[in-house]
Amino acid sequence: MNPIQIPLLIPVTFLFASLLTPLAGLLGRSWAHLVSLAGAVFVFFLSLKGLGAALAEGPLRYYVSGWLPPMGIEFVLDPLAGFLEVIITGMTVLVLIYARKSVEIENPDKAVPFYTLTMLLMTGLSGMVITGDLFNLYVFLEISALAGYALLAIGGKRAPFSAFRYLTLGTLGAGFYLMGLVFLFMTTGTLNMADMSRMLPLVNGSFTVTTGLILIILGAGLKMGLFPLHTWLPDAYTNASSAATSLIAPVGTKVAAYIMIRMLIISGFPPLIELLTWVAAAGIIAASILAIAQSDIKRMLAYSSVANIGYIALGITLANPLAFIGAMLHILNHALMKAVLFFAAGGIFIKMGTRDIFQLRGLPKKMPFTAGAMLIAVFSMVGIPPTGGFFSKIYLIFGAIEAGTWFFVAVILISTLLNFVYFFRVIQTSFFKPYENGGTTDDDVKYESMEMDEMSPGMLVPTLIISVVIILVGLFNGAIVDKVITPGHPWFSG
Amino acid sequence: MLELIEGYYAYFFLILLFLIGLYGMMIKRNLMKKIFGMSIVQTSVILFWITSAFKENATVTVFDPGIGLENPDLYLNPLPHTLMLTAIVVAVVTLGVSFALIIAIYRNYGTLDEPRLLERTR
Numbered sequence: 001m002n003p004i005q006i007p008l009l010i011p012v013t014f015l016f017a018s019l020l021t022p023l024a025g026l027l028g029r030s031w032a033h034l035v036s037l038a039g040a041v042f043v044f045f046l047s048l049k050g051l052g053a054a055l056a057e058g059p060l061r062y063y064v065s066g067w068l069p070p071m072g073i074e075f076v077l078d079p080l081a082g083f084l085e086v087i088i089t090g091m092t093v094l095v096l097i098y099a100r101k102s103v104e105i106e107n108p109d110k111a112v113p114f115y116t117l118t119m120l121l122m123t124g125l126s127g128m129v130i131t132g133d134l135f136n137l138y139v140f141l142e143i144s145a146l147a148g149y150a151l152l153a154i155g156g157k158r159a160p161f162s163a164f165r166y167l168t169l170g171t172l173g174a175g176f177y178l179m180g181l182v183f184l185f186m187t188t189g190t191l192n193m194a195d196m197s198r199m200l201p202l203v204n205g206s207f208t209v210t211t212g213l214i215l216i217i218l219g220a221g222l223k224m225g226l227f228p229l230h231t232w233l234p235d236a237y238t239n240a241s242s243a244a245t246s247l248i249a250p251v252g253t254k255v256a257a258y259i260m261i262r263m264l265i266i267s268g269f270p271p272l273i274e275l276l277t278w279v280a281a282a283g284i285i286a287a288s289i290l291a292i293a294q295s296d297i298k299r300m301l302a303y304s305s306v307a308n309i310g311y312i313a314l315g316i317t318l319a320n321p322l323a324f325i326g327a328m329l330h331i332l333n334h335a336l337m338k339a340v341l342f343f344a345a346g347g348i349f350i351k352m353g354t355r356d357i358f359q360l361r362g363l364p365k366k367m368p369f370t371a372g373a374m375l376i377a378v379f380s381m382v383g384i385p386p387t388g389g390f391f392s393k394i395y396l397i398f399g400a401i402e403a404g405t406w407f408f409v410a411v412i413l414i415s416t417l418l419n420f421v422y423f424f425r426v427i428q429t430s431f432f433k434p435y436e437n438g439g440t441t442d443d444d445v446k447y448e449s450m451e452m453d454e455m456s457p458g459m460l461v462p463t464l465i466i467s468v469v470i471i472l473v474g475l476f477n478g479a480i481v482d483k484v485i486t487p488g489h490p491w492f493s494g
Numbered sequence: 495m496l497e498l499i500e501g502y503y504a505y506f507f508l509i510l511l512f513l514i515g516l517y518g519m520m521i522k523r524n525l526m527k528k529i530f531g532m533s534i535v536q537t538s539v540i541l542f543w544i545t546s547a548f549k550e551n552a553t554v555t556v557f558d559p560g561i562g563l564e565n566p567d568l569y570l571n572p573l574p575h576t577l578m579l580t581a582i583v584v585a586v587v588t589l590g591v592s593f594a595l596i597i598a599i600y601r602n603y604g605t606l607d608e609p610r611l612l613e614r615t616r
Contacts (some may be wrong), residue, residue, distance in 0.1 A: 009613060126584075135577050135580075138581075139584070142588070146587055146588065148589055148592055149595070150591060150594075153595055153598065157602050158602075158615045160595050160598035160599045160602065161599050161602075161603070161611055161615055162615075163595055164525065164592065164595045164596065164599060166597060167588070167592055168519055168529075168532055168592075168593065169529055171532050171536070171588055172516070172519065172532070172535060174584075175512075175535045175536055178539045178543075178581065179512070179539050179542060182542050182543050182574075183547055183580045184541070185543075185546065185574075186546045319593050384600070
C-alpha cells in the first residue's frame with residue numbers, strides 16, 4: 001500500500017465500518033462486534049504504519065480529489081497527529097474487546113447501535129486529528145459530537161438527561177468554534193491550517209484575530225471539559241454505560257485538547273494563553289477537591305478527568321519544550337490510566353453490585369487481578385515511579401521551573417497530594433479495612449465469606465494489557481519522548 | 495463610534511441574536527425552550543458567516559456576460575455560502591438528536607421541566 005493514502009484511509013475505514021456494522025448486525029450481535037473490531041484493528045495498524053512513515057520521511061499529505069491547498073482540503077499526518085492517532089485507535093481496539101461482554105450484560109438490546117456509534121465517533125475523532133483544514137475540522141467535530149451524545153445516552157434511566165445537558169453545551173462549544181473561525185476567515189481569507197499559520201503573523205495583534213482565537217479556545221475548552229466549563233462531564237460520565245464511558249473518557253477529551261494544541265501552534269502561542277495557564281491551575285486544584293467529595297467511583301473518576309485535563313492544558317500553555325513534552329506524555333498516560341480505572345469500575349459494578357467506594361471492602365479477595373491492575377493505574381495517577389504518570393508529571397514540573405513560574409510547580413505538587421487522598425481512600429477501604437468488634441459485624445462476616453469471582457476474561461484481558469502498557473510507558477518514556485514526541489514538536493520541527 | 499455602528503450594524507445585531515440564544519439555553523427551565531435557544535445560536539453563527547461574504551455593488555457568483563471576468567470584485571465570495579450549507583445540515587441533525595433525547599427523557603420522567611428533572615434524577 002502506498003503510504004500517501006494512509007491519511008485518507010484512517011477516517012474513511014471507520015466511516016465504512018460504521019455503515020457495515022448495522023448490516024452485519026442483521027445477522028447477529030457478534031457479527032456487528034466482529035466487523036467493528038476488524039475495522040478498528042485495521043486502522044490501528046494503518047496509524048502505526050503512518051506514524052512510522054511520518055517519522056522517517058516527514059508529514060504525509062493527501063489532497064482530497066487532487067485540489068491542492070490552500071484551495072482544496074488536505075489531510076496531514078505529521079508526527080504529532082500520528083502520535084494521537086495511534087493512542088486513540090489503540091484504545092478503541094481494547095475498548096471494543098472489553099465492550100463485547102460489558103454491553104452484553106448492561107444493555108444487550110443496544111449492542112448493535114453501540115458498535116455503530118463507536119465507529120461513527122471514531123470517524124469524527126480520527127478525522128479531527130488528521131485534517132489540515134479548519135472548516136473540515138468543524139465537520140468532523142460535529143460528527144464525533146453527535147455520535148458521542150447518542151453513545152452517552154445509552155445507559156441507565158438518567159443517561160438521556162445527562163446526555164441532553166452535554167448536547168446543549170457541546171453544541172454551544174461548536175457554535176463558539178464556528179463563530180471564532182469566521183473572524184479568522186474574515187481576516188486571512190484562508191481555512192487551511194498551514195496557510196493560516198503563515199498569514200496570522202502578518203496581522204499580529206489585530207483585534208478581530210484575538211476575538212476569534214478567544215472564541216475558538218472557549219469552544220475547545222467546552223469540548224474538553226476545562227475547569228469552569230466542565231459541568232456536563234461528571235453527569236454524562238457517571239450515567240452512561242461503562243463501555244461508553246471507558247471509550248469517551250480516555251479518547252474524546254484528549255482530541256479536544258489536541259484542537260487547542262493545534263490552534264495555539266497555528267496562532268504562534270499568543271500572550272493571552274497566560275490567562276489560560278491560571279485557569280488550568282485553578283481547575284487542577286478545584287477538580288481534585290471536588291473529587292475528594294464524591295463517593296461514587298465513576299463520578300470521582302470523572303472529576304479526576306477534569307483535573308487531568310487541567311494538567312494537559314497547563315503543559316500546553318506554559319509554552320516551553322519541556323512542558324509541551326509533559327503535556328503530550330500526559331495525554332498518553334492519562335488515556336491509559338483512565339481506561340484501566342473505568343474498565344475496573346465497570347467490572348466491579350457487575351460483580352460486586354456497587355459503585356460506592358466505601359463498600360469496596362474485599363475487592364482484592366474477590367477480584368485479585370482487577371485490584372492489581374487498578375493498583376498500577378492508581379500508582380500512575382498519583383505519580384509513583386516506575387509507572388508512566390510519574391514521568392509526565394516530572395516533565396510538567398521541569399517545564400514550570402524552566403518557565404520560572406514556581407507557583408505552578410507548587411500547584412502540581414499540591415494536586416499530587418490531593419490525588420493521593422482521593423485514590424487512597426479506595427485502596428484503603430478495599431485492601432486494609434480492619435476488623436471491628438473482633439470480626440463479628442455483618443460487614444466482617446460478609447468479607448469472610450467472600451470467594452474469588454473475577455470478571456470474565458474478555459473484560460479482564462484488555463484491563464491487564466493496558467496496566468502492563470502503563471509500566472512499559474514508564475520504563476521506555478525516554479524512547480517515546482526522543483523518537484515520537486520531539487519530532488512532532490513545533491519548536492524543533494519548525 | 496457612529497461610523498463603527500453604521501458600518502457593522504449587521505454584526506452587532508447578530509451578536510445580540512447569539513446572546514439571546516445563549517440566554518434561552520442558560521436561563522429557561524423548559525428543555526424545549528433550551529432547544530429553541532440552541533437553534534437561535536446556530537442560526538446567528540450561520541448568518542454571521544453569510545454576512546461576512548457581503549460586498550457592496552457585487553452580485554451572485556454566476557458568470558454574467560454583462561459584467562465579464564475582468565473585475566472579480568463585482569462577484570461575491572461564494573465560499574462562506576457553500577460552507578454554511580454544511581453547517582445547516584449539521585444544525586438539522588443536532589435538532590434531530592436533541593428531539594430524540596427529549597422523547598427519551600419524557601418517557602423516563604414524564605416532565606421536561608429542568609428543576610423538577612434535577613430533583614427526580616437525584
